[in-house]
Amino acid sequence: MTSKFIIPHNPIITKRDRQRLNGHKSCILWFTGLSGSGKSTLAHRVEEILFENGIRTYVLDGDNIRMGLNKNLGFSKEDREENIRRISEVAKLFVDAGIIVLTAFISPYRKDRSLARSLVEKGEFVEIYVKCPLEVCEKRDVKGLYEKARKGEIKQFTGIDDPYEEPESPEIVIETDKLSLEESANIVINYLKENGFFNVE
Numbered sequence: 338m339t340s341k342f343i344i345p346h347n348p349i350i351t352k353r354d355r356q357r358l359n360g361h362k363s364c365i366l367w368f369t370g371l372s373g374s375g376k377s378t379l380a381h382r383v384e385e386i387l388f389e390n391g392i393r394t395y396v397l398d399g400d401n402i403r404m405g406l407n408k409n410l411g412f413s414k415e416d417r418e419e420n421i422r423r424i425s426e427v428a429k430l431f432v433d434a435g436i437i438v439l440t441a442f443i444s445p446y447r448k449d450r451s452l453a454r455s456l457v458e459k460g461e462f463v464e465i466y467v468k469c470p471l472e473v474c475e476k477r478d479v480k481g482l483y484e485k486a487r488k489g490e491i492k493q494f495t496g497i498d499d500p501y502e503e504p505e506s507p508e509i510v511i512e513t514d515k516l517s518l519e520e521s522a523n524i525v526i527n528y529l530k531e532n533g534f535f536n537v538e
Contacts, residue, residue, distance in 0.1 A: 355435030359393050361416040362534040363432045365457060366439040366525065369450060369504065370467030371496045372482060373474030375513040375521070376441040379467060381524040384439055392535070395431055397424055398441040412493060418449055425453035432457050437534070445501045460532070465525060471496050473514045 356362055366383065368376040377398050380392035384394045403410075407423055410416040419443050444450050454462040474496070475483040486494035493499040506508075509528055511521045529535065 345436045345470075352433050352435060355433075359435045360535075361392050361435075361437070362429065362461075364437055364461045364463055364529075364534060365428045365432060365436045365453065366437065366463050366465060367444070367453060368439065368451065368465045368467050369444045369507075370470060370513075371471060371474045371501055372443055372494075373477040374467040374469035375477075375518075376443075377468045378518065379455075379511070379513065379521050379525075380439040380441040382518055383512070383525045386522055386526055387437060387529075393436045394439065395436055396439045396441065397428060397431075402427075414493065418446065419529075421446075421449040422452065425449075425456055428453065429456040432461055436530075441499070443495050445495045445499065447502045450504070461507065463528065464504055464508045465511060466504045466507040467511055467513055468503075471512045 352363065354426075356463065359441050366379050366380070370376050374535075380396050384396050387394045402420070402424060406427070410420050411479075421442065424440055424442060428438045428440055444453075450464060454464070478484070482491060482494065483497065485491045485495040495501050509524060511524055513521055
């Protein structure tokens with residue numbers, strides 16, 4: 338609950354000012370999909386391409402969130418919801434800063450992704466469903482998480498004993514079992530180009 342003593346300050350420098358300075362629009366590229374689908378790999382490749390083209394970016398994933406901001410959270414349904422809520426709020430700040438932020442999280446529940454979308458303006462949330470069959474994700478699983486989940490060593494693991502709710506109308510669907518990393522990344526880059534993210538007046 339927001340305290341009645343918190344009074345927001347109206348900034349002189351706006352999001353639009355920062356976008357003009359950066360020379361491009363800002364948005365959230367929200368990569369969602371099963372563990373092992375290729376979300377982080379794809380997000381980082383997209384960031385490389387954007388960075389090489391002078392676009393200001395940042396990737397949020399488990400490595401830099403779970404070890405810092407959200408290190409006090411576990412993997413219960415409630416903690417995972419709070420994990421995504423915090424990530425959504427941080428991503429919103431990056432958008433306000435005029436940066437294209439890429440988030441790579443399973444984010445299995447539609448309502449949590451809807452919350453993230455609701456925090457920014459229309460067109461500033463790009464949901465990217467990194468679609469990959471469960472059996473392929475299991476074969477890619479270098480950490481052995483699926484095997485542990487199958488044995489009951491990990492509880493509430495998405496895709497095994499906890500559901501993954503597929504996006505109903507994502508902006509982009511990428512089937513990583515059918516496309517190369519470069520083909521997948523170019524789909525995202527072309528979407529951004531076609532929707533004018535690189536043309537700020």
